[in-house]
Amino acid sequence: MKKMLRGATAMTLALSVAQAALAQEMMTEIGEGEGELRIVAWPGYIERGETDENFDWVTGFEEATGCMVRVQTANTSDEMVALMNEGGFDLVTASGDASLRMVAGDRVQPINIGLIPSWNMIDDRLKQAPWHYVDGTHYGVPYMWGPNVLMYSTEVFPEAPTSWSVVFEPQDLPDGQPNEGRVQAYDGPIHIADAALYLMTHQPDLGIESPYELNQEQYDAALDLLRQQRTLVSRYWHDAFIQIDDFQNEGMAASGSWPFQVNLLQGGGAPVASTIPEEGATGWADTTMMHSEADHPNCAYMWMEHTLTSNLMSDLSVWFGANPAVPDACTDGRGMQTAEGCTTNGFDDFERIRFWQTPVTQCDSQEQCVPYYRWVSDYIGVIGGR
Amino acid sequence: MTSADTSPASPVTAPDAATRLSDILWRRPRLLIALLIGPPLAWLGIVYLGALFALLAQSFFSIDEFSGQIRYELTLSTYAELFRAYNLDIILRTVAMAASVTVAAAIVAFPIAYYAARYATGRWKAIFYLGIMLPLWSSYLVKVYAWKLILAKEGILGWLFETLHLTWLLEAYLAIPGIGGNSLSVSWTGTFLVFLYVWLPFMILPVQAALERVPPSMLEASGDLGARPGQTLRHVLIPLALPGIIAGSIFTFSLTLGDYIVPQIVGTSARMIGQAVYQYQGTAGNIPLAAAFAVVPILIMAVYLWIAKRKGAFDAL
Numbered sequence: 001m002k003k004m005l006r007g008a009t010a011m012t013l014a015l016s017v018a019q020a021a022l023a024q025e026m027m028t029e030i031g032e033g034e035g036e037l038r039i040v041a042w043p044g045y046i047e048r049g050e051t052d053e054n055f056d057w058v059t060g061f062e063e064a065t066g067c068m069v070r071v072q073t074a075n076t077s078d079e080m081v082a083l084m085n086e087g088g089f090d091l092v093t094a095s096g097d098a099s100l101r102m103v104a105g106d107r108v109q110p111i112n113i114g115l116i117p118s119w120n121m122i123d124d125r126l127k128q129a130p131w132h133y134v135d136g137t138h139y140g141v142p143y144m145w146g147p148n149v150l151m152y153s154t155e156v157f158p159e160a161p162t163s164w165s166v167v168f169e170p171q172d173l174p175d176g177q178p179n180e181g182r183v184q185a186y187d188g189p190i191h192i193a194d195a196a197l198y199l200m201t202h203q204p205d206l207g208i209e210s211p212y213e214l215n216q217e218q219y220d221a222a223l224d225l226l227r228q229q230r231t232l233v234s235r236y237w238h239d240a241f242i243q244i245d246d247f248q249n250e251g252m253a254a255s256g257s258w259p260f261q262v263n264l265l266q267g268g269g270a271p272v273a274s275t276i277p278e279e280g281a282t283g284w285a286d287t288t289m290m291h292s293e294a295d296h297p298n299c300a301y302m303w304m305e306h307t308l309t310s311n312l313m314s315d316l317s318v319w320f321g322a323n324p325a326v327p328d329a330c331t332d333g334r335g336m337q338t339a340e341g342c343t344t345n346g347f348d349d350f351e352r353i354r355f356w357q358t359p360v361t362q363c364d365s366q367e368q369c370v371p372y373y374r375w376v377s378d379y380i381g382v383i384g385g386r
Numbered sequence: 387m388t389s390a391d392t393s394p395a396s397p398v399t400a401p402d403a404a405t406r407l408s409d410i411l412w413r414r415p416r417l418l419i420a421l422l423i424g425p426p427l428a429w430l431g432i433v434y435l436g437a438l439f440a441l442l443a444q445s446f447f448s449i450d451e452f453s454g455q456i457r458y459e460l461t462l463s464t465y466a467e468l469f470r471a472y473n474l475d476i477i478l479r480t481v482a483m484a485a486s487v488t489v490a491a492a493i494v495a496f497p498i499a500y501y502a503a504r505y506a507t508g509r510w511k512a513i514f515y516l517g518i519m520l521p522l523w524s525s526y527l528v529k530v531y532a533w534k535l536i537l538a539k540e541g542i543l544g545w546l547f548e549t550l551h552l553t554w555l556l557e558a559y560l561a562i563p564g565i566g567g568n569s570l571s572v573s574w575t576g577t578f579l580v581f582l583y584v585w586l587p588f589m590i591l592p593v594q595a596a597l598e599r600v601p602p603s604m605l606e607a608s609g610d611l612g613a614r615p616g617q618t619l620r621h622v623l624i625p626l627a628l629p630g631i632i633a634g635s636i637f638t639f640s641l642t643l644g645d646y647i648v649p650q651i652v653g654t655s656a657r658m659i660g661q662a663v664y665q666y667q668g669t670a671g672n673i674p675l676a677a678a679f680a681v682v683p684i685l686i687m688a689v690y691l692w693i694a695k696r697k698g699a700f701d702a703l
Contacts (some may be wrong), residue, residue, distance in 0.1 A: 384479075
């Protein structure tokens, strides 16, 4: 009896494993569109001409395919993962600190690149990037990438600051006032990596090789730097539009930021500019990934192809201040972007950018690293003044 | 009822299904009640309480420190985590904020409610009601964003202080550690003011209802017996209005306890309970800790309601 039970259990297990494997199998052909597509995206990533009528890469897709696009924006990678865990979405524009978590959690499905005719247009530097290409399987189509720039007020800084120290170390800024209360930092645990990147230049004896792979000692040093930063920061920025408001109404002098905010502020006539300081910068490289239980897989594949061939990459690159995953989008006039524009956005700085990835215990550069789970609670502690 | 009344009047042929159903319900009133009350009860029991308990059950699991995976074994270690210094900070910070908002709301609401209940008549009463209710008609988010602009360094309040040549006063206040900051909108004072504003109607309305029930003859009797106005207020009016104040304080206290939007937009970025729940559940899947955090306001409110009940806040229900 016991034996039989054990046999039955083994059978059930084997069956469920087989089923899981089946569920993970990728699509082999694209059928008719399902009439709808639901995307989790960063704010500003999917525009249909409602914020500014010149920036629209959705209505053309809807007219061509009949897939009506619905967008849910998320402000941090953690929110993206949470939304994808809830389900009900087809695609997500995931950064490297979210993508591997979703691959590991079976939240996203493998992509059959044979179903994406324009796959070869993608930048060779991104085709097999480790944040979406896992164990020989593609889990997404590269979307956009860009640096986390240092945004500064040109009224305070006549010349661009050359170091991230303006947001990390107490000092007087060029206008003679201290930086205390006039700088901001990102309200996501991944900001610990920015501190680690700063330490790579300023405390080389710590031996940090990657800002996402920190042992206990390196991690503690980064947290100490962030505690010092807490005394300078009056509010951490979480929502891009709140940061824009803070630069307009709170007299902010400098902050890590996205080119998105810089462009919107400059468009509104605010005296700001951005730079990549000498330490380099962290950055994001986003990938369009497909939910493992996507309800509208055909529309999803059509969208992925659409991202590579349409005006999307080019116009989005102007709109967001980011770089397209398709280099031709900079030059072939499919949208508004030009070669000079891409250079401004840092297209040639690929090597200077440390792209976001999820910190894990088993890391490449050393024996054991502090995992993301601890980054989260410790960063909450730092912001709370601990 | 009506179909049962009319059915005898119709020709005596085989009754249709609706008529028969109506007859059955007429003969068995309990069945009717069960049918009527069943769906809402199922909603309350399964959807509401069920979901709540499913969440709370999570708090007895824990997360594996290394892999970040949830371990489905019953343990109290997640609750122990609540007592780590930075988590305890979050709880104390939130309770302190909720308590101060509640006290301030009671102090601000009482004279307004008193005037509305005693002196405002006719059109003025309508205007008072409208004035109190009007803020509730617009979106909560819009109000919070509006306050962010009012409190900003280069905002309306800053401008007002500057025009009155009182900037030194504002700066002296903002220099106070703890409640101050770089500007009102990034200080705890700012968070406090916004909470006070958004929850004030929830305090005024119950207090006003309680004051309207205090018979004027009591106040007159108190005066006739030689009590000064202050004594009447302390010994007659406030004790009689206390159930209303406590009912209002339940709203302001619990709403502040769980809110996660106001402190995110206005304040120092230090977390409150609602934000902690939001961040822990959305991050690395630490649902156990998020669930444990969610239990905290429930426990606090349970104690609070128990005290309120003893004070007779629900007698008027």
